[in-house]
Amino acid sequence: MNSGREKVVITGCRHYHPVEVRQGLREIFKPFGGIESVIGRGQKILIKPNLLAAVTPAEAVTTHPLVVRVLAEMIQEAGGKVYIGDSPGSDRQELAHRVSGLEDVMKKTGAEMLVFEKIKEVESTIRGLKAIPLAAELDEVDLVINVGKLKTHSLTGMTGAVKNLFGCVVGANKKRFHLEHPLPLDFSKLLLGVSLAVKPAFSVLDAVVAMEGPGPRRGKPRQLGLLMGSPSPVALDTVAAEVLGFFPEQVTTVAAARNFKLNGADPDDIDLVGLSIEEAKVTDFDRGPAATGKLGRLFALFPVAILKNFFYARRPYPQVNRERCTGCGICREACPTQVIRITDGLASIEHYECIRCYCCQELCPHGAIMLVNSPSH
Template sequence: MNTVSLQALADYRPTAIDAALRQLLAPLGGIETFVQPGRKVLLKPNLLSGKSPDKAVTTHPEIVRAVIRLAQAAGGIVSVGDSPGLGRPEQVARKCGILQVIEETGARFAPFTESQPVTADGGTFHQLEIARDILDADVIINLPKLKTHQMMGLTCAVKNLFGAVVGMRKPRLHLQAGADKEFFALMLLELAEQVSPALTIVDAVVGMEGDGPGSGDPVPIGALLAGRDPVAVDTVAGELVGMSADQVWTWKVARDSGRWHTRIEELQLAGDALETLRCPAFRPAKSTDAGFGLPAFLRTRLKRALSARPVIDATACIRCGHCVDHCPPQAMQLDQRVEIDDRLCIRCFCCQELCPKGAIDTRQGWLLKLTDRSGH
């Protein structure tokens, strides 16, 4: 059975992190199982945008520091990299405190500027473009932050690997998937299988609830998770915060497509007991689609009633234009204020994810609201 390890960790004190990481990895064989002397090790944290660690938007820098030191102690040659959703990689890494950690530990920063096509045999997506730094590494360690996600429901191990796609290639994939969340989730799963991290370590000490992944609320969870399979880790992460596969698209599609490790009974849990770590009042993101399973003609006719859409908060918007620049279907324009063409909007919520001021809310259609209230 695939093993997922859990470890309680109440805060980000360096000494506490070091001890907790060693305990977390012990059931998996320790860091030496994954990192051998002379191997090129790439750590892939969440570097969504340049916000301070207390906002819970990015992987906490002290978690990154501790994993760097563990990998270096095992003889690994360590790099740290990601492709942020908004801003230059160096600026984002500096603002969230991770670049300072990289410099202090002597690791290398990998800004993910170059891509290389990768052929995926047997998948729906026959070719994916992945950062060259990912492909050049001998060992990939995935370091996600546990957060809600407006489009996918939850972002953790699988979704974090979307950062392996460089820069503006991400909006192209959003556009290719359109409003089909199942299709987008399948792409994320196939991408995770191509990247194939040796190890995933989840920062769930302080996670994010509500309107994640960029504008939600920090929530203390008090845990670290680790495992070899990103799908298995996400299954446990979902259980940890009380979410089900029907609320998390990558989990749902993994289960429905017959992938392994999507049910808790398929997993061997190690370390601290899941029951003692559960986050009982975790607040998911608003539901954004109630049309799954309906015929296409009904989904089209009832699109506005059955789905949520982004709405601009004019009092908080500073008219920076980031949402307009990064909108995959170019459904937004900036004049005196930001306007959204609802006919073109594919409900990917990239605008909400990347807004630096949290000025984009999610408004549910009336049928979707009724569905949420009825618990279906």
């Protein structure tokens, strides 16, 4: 499927300040003829941010609202009509919009919210994947601009542009996909299928403040001072992984894209504009448990998918921290295998049937799910 070169732009943006963010976004679109060349006048444009849950921008879990606001203004100045949409992992979408700052963005810019509720089946171009149930509301817009948050991820190593588009899969289908694709490489193949089905016109990564350590929900904000962009989500993730110091094999979306020889999966096929990898590279970035543990380093040594899956199968288990658990039940709702019980106000996990998708860890609002090699009961 590899048929050409991709272009990725890396630019500096030290702070979430409107002038700096606008300058950074301009730099990102400049090599493609400016945003006016990416969108058409009168077109309906969906901005797809990362909206994992109802958390404040300071926690670096979601795309910063200022990046979304400035992008929305630039689209409007270029003659586009802006919509903002996502299907967050938990919490109601309206609540997530309010707490994450997106409601304020919509008030200030007049952008409209697109609620993902209906489903349309889209045939996948990835070999071996069934039709993908995307949000039917995507048909109401002319094109999508994907704006991810650069973070570590317990399951896929890193979440950037490709993983962000999983939010275009509606509700319960996300759980089903975790059940049907429990291993990280296989799940990443599905993520690529979603990304190719959504076909965003452009992808931006908010790495002004990224997340390191045990992301995507409980890591630490880390100021990188970077914005990145590309028409190719795969190429953008390949470059972002290099900037953070991952082996390509440790970011399973990149590894899966290599297996399928997709455009942008090989750094040699990417033309970089702006900062070089060396200039942007973060040498002491904490790449989280998926990459820095003993097994994480071993993944890179095994090029054969079956061996990778063998090692991935030895990933850590989720464990409930009894001091922090409030018994809210959000993890139970999120668990695809229904192995979480709430008893006497505390969650407990039946590890025998746990597929280690880490949805519970991702969505627990109290940081009460830790990852351990030998869980106790």
